[in-house]
Amino acid sequence: MTDIFQRFGMTKSARAVICREIGKPVVVERITVQPPKRGEVMIKLAACGVCHSDLSATNGTISMKLPIILGHEGAGEVIEVGEGVDGVALGDHVVSCFIYMCGKCRYCAMGRPVLCLDQGKALNTLPDGTLRTHDARGEALNIFSGCGVMAEYATVAVDNVVKIDSAIPLACAALVGCAVTTGVGAVFNTARVSPGSSVVVFGCGGIGLNVIQGARIAGAGRIVAIDTLQPKLEMAKQFGATDTLLAKPGEDLVKPIKKLTGGGADYAFECVGNGELAALSFRAIARGGMAVVVGLAKPSDTTSVRTMSLPFEEKTLTGSYFGSCVPRVDYPRLLGLYMAGRLKLEELITHRYHIDEAPQAFADLESGKNARGVITF
């Protein structure tokens, strides 16, 4: 049967996780997915991680066009290939990539595609502005960041997938589509953490745990994990934290951090998305240190730092988006570390959900229950 579908490029019926209304639970609906056009591929998804950005779309923190099919951390098999596609073939295993890369602007040219000048181009649609997805009434459904992979099938642009080694379990591979690359990439690419250095990590969710394991792989000597929840700190230890600090409301953590790191950390990573925490990260680093904001704050949020410490202490406050990655370089590199037993992926998946359990998966994410919850198809 599959062969016939491929030959005639038939529309597929699929179940998908959709946000129809801000502030309401996600819904699971049966949708149709049209076959790929030029430069596109159809994927049969095996797994999709549930990310904070998906949640942010459902509660209005980030503004997306509704109704929208969620999901940008998926992995699956290519089951149909549109005209003019090369580099990806039928049967290949792929991981989704949620950034749009024009390949021509100066940032793409210098190997920094996360800064692509056209990055807003495919926020709710395919790069050409159209959609292959419709609901039961025939209404077009938007797709999250050119992906919309929280569904059994998805048709996406070939530039929004990266081919991977098919020996890698797809549920694990999916996680490099966002959380792992964001966290480990911030350590490897943005900060370039050096062996023996001290690192402090604010927030031990899906991103923070990956910053911690990135720092461990990079050979950091001291890794201080900070969170408001004790179970998250226990997880942090499993991923390589050498020390933990339980944050209490109103407590200034600079003193204990300085004590643990011998006067201040070489690197601090803010993985929550909060201006006050970003300022605290900056205060917690030593002279010549670097504070990296990885968490996505609300648009209205601001950070203030003591201006004088910039020249006198040569401190750096910077940010990292999607681990400053080049997907075709970094996905295989990270999955290579996994295959070598150095990067933990199975351990990140603390719960697997059936697609019908998607509303629960989002509720669990909100209550901080999981390192990563993954929907498997």
Ligand SMILES: [Zn+2]
């Ligand atoms: Zn994400």
Ligand SMILES: [Zn+2]
């Ligand atoms: Zn570009």
